Amino acid sequence: MKLSAYRIATNTLRTTRILSVKTESPTVRTFTFKDRQCANAKPGQFLMLWIPGVDEIPLSILDAKENGIISVAIKKVGEATQALHNKKVGEIIGIRGPFGNSFTLKEGRILMVSGGTGTAPMLFLSKKLASRVTRLISVIGAKTRDELLFMNGMKKTVDKEKTQIIATTEDGSYGIKGLATTPVERLLEKEKFDMIYTCGPEQMMRKVFDLAEKYGVALEASLERLMRCAVGLCGSCVIGGYCVCKEGPVFTAEQLREVKNEFGVSKRDFDGRKIPLE
Numbered sequence: 527m528k529l530s531a532y533r534i535a536t537n538t539l540r541t542t543r544i545l546s547v548k549t550e551s552p553t554v555r556t557f558t559f560k561d562r563q564c565a566n567a568k569p570g571q572f573l574m575l576w577i578p579g580v581d582e583i584p585l586s587i588l589d590a591k592e593n594g595i596i597s598v599a600i601k602k603v604g605e606a607t608q609a610l611h612n613k614k615v616g617e618i619i620g621i622r623g624p625f626g627n628s629f630t631l632k633e634g635r636i637l638m639v640s641g642g643t644g645t646a647p648m649l650f651l652s653k654k655l656a657s658r659v660t661r662l663i664s665v666i667g668a669k670t671r672d673e674l675l676f677m678n679g680m681k682k683t684v685d686k687e688k689t690q691i692i693a694t695t696e697d698g699s700y701g702i703k704g705l706a707t708t709p710v711e712r713l714l715e716k717e718k719f720d721m722i723y724t725c726g727p728e729q730m731m732r733k734v735f736d737l738a739e740k741y742g743v744a745l746e747a748s749l750e751r752l753m754r755c756a757v758g759l760c761g762s763c764v765i766g767g768y769c770v771c772k773e774g775p776v777f778t779a780e781q782l783r784e785v786k787n788e789f790g791v792s793k794r795d796f797d798g799r800k801i802p803l804e
């Protein structure tokens with residue numbers, strides 16, 4: 527398929543039926559469905575999921591199999607995600623995508639730092655990295671034990687001897703008490719890493735970025751901004767001179783240095799106004 531035809535096909539809405547729904551935590555459910563266009567999606571890419579009569583929202587791809595079985599993990603936070611949580615197997619949803627770039631697949635010693643549903647693309651990435659890594663440390667953060675996501679999935683993707691999972695909870699109900707960033711500085715003091723991958727709340731990623739700069743480690747971060755069109759037209763996702771939907775959502779440390787004044791500090795609302803990050 528020519529590039530322009532591929533782009534049109536990617537941005538064309540397809541309808542499909544929900545194949546399964548799995549409860550991951552009190553607020554997060556994983557949905558699977560079939561979509562051929564997303565079959566070759568890469569870790570870091572996202573899709574737009576349309577909930578008929580409600581809204582269309584961006585979601586990271588949690589898994590994409592060659593047979594077109596796609597998964598996304600959805601946290602209930604508002605109207606659209608609540609409507610999705612109410613959906614049952616067999617009900618119709620719409621899909622556009624996959625959109626955006628993806629994480630580069632590095633070899634060697636890898637550190638992943640994720641929070642909340644930011645762990646979804648990290649799990650997908652760890653599957654693709656499994657044969658390349660010599661060491662994988664994954665720091666997974668959540669508010670409480672119940673909200674820690676994909677701990678078992680992450681453990682299973684890479685050889686046991688090469689993997690270490692470190693959980694952090696804000697209330698101390700499991701693992702280290704504190705934020706996902708709490709153990710990161712100690713790890714960077716002790717060990718050398720070839721790459722840090724991070725995804726989750728932007729303030730968390732900013733802290734990880736600052737530490738990566740301090741210790742001189744390469745980093746890639748997947749950013750979440752308000753998204754409407756997903757194809758670089760509406761401008762709601764901009765950070766500095768970048769459209770996150772098109773030139774991201776994965777950014778390198780070099781790119782993040784250029785947008786330091788906004789990264790982890792402010793975002794645009796749907797009217798294009800700069801507002802502080804909550």
Ligand SMILES: Cc1cc2nc3c(=O)[nH]c(=O)nc-3n(C[C@H](O)[C@H](O)[C@H](O)COP(=O)(O)OP(=O)(O)OC[C@H]3O[C@@H](n4cnc5c(N)ncnc54)[C@H](O)[C@@H]3O)c2cc1C
Pocket residue numbers: 572581582583584585586587598599600601602603604605606607608643646749750751752753754775
């Ligand atoms: C690239 C990308 C990947 C994402 N991946 C996931 C994921 O894997 N799992 C997941 O649960 N969530 C993910 N999100 C966030 C998800 O899109 C929002 O939680 C969802 O749009 C909220 O919709 P709502 O109607 O339920 O809530 P609302 O009440 O409308 O909004 C709640 C909050 O969600 C955010 N939000 C609302 N609309 C959008 C939008 N169109 N684009 C971005 N953020 C929005 C805002 O911060 C808002 O304050 C991702 C967002 C982006 C940009």
Ligand code: FES
Pocket residue numbers: 752753754755756757758759760761762763764769770771772
């Ligand atoms: S979401 Fe419209 S330009 Fe990125």
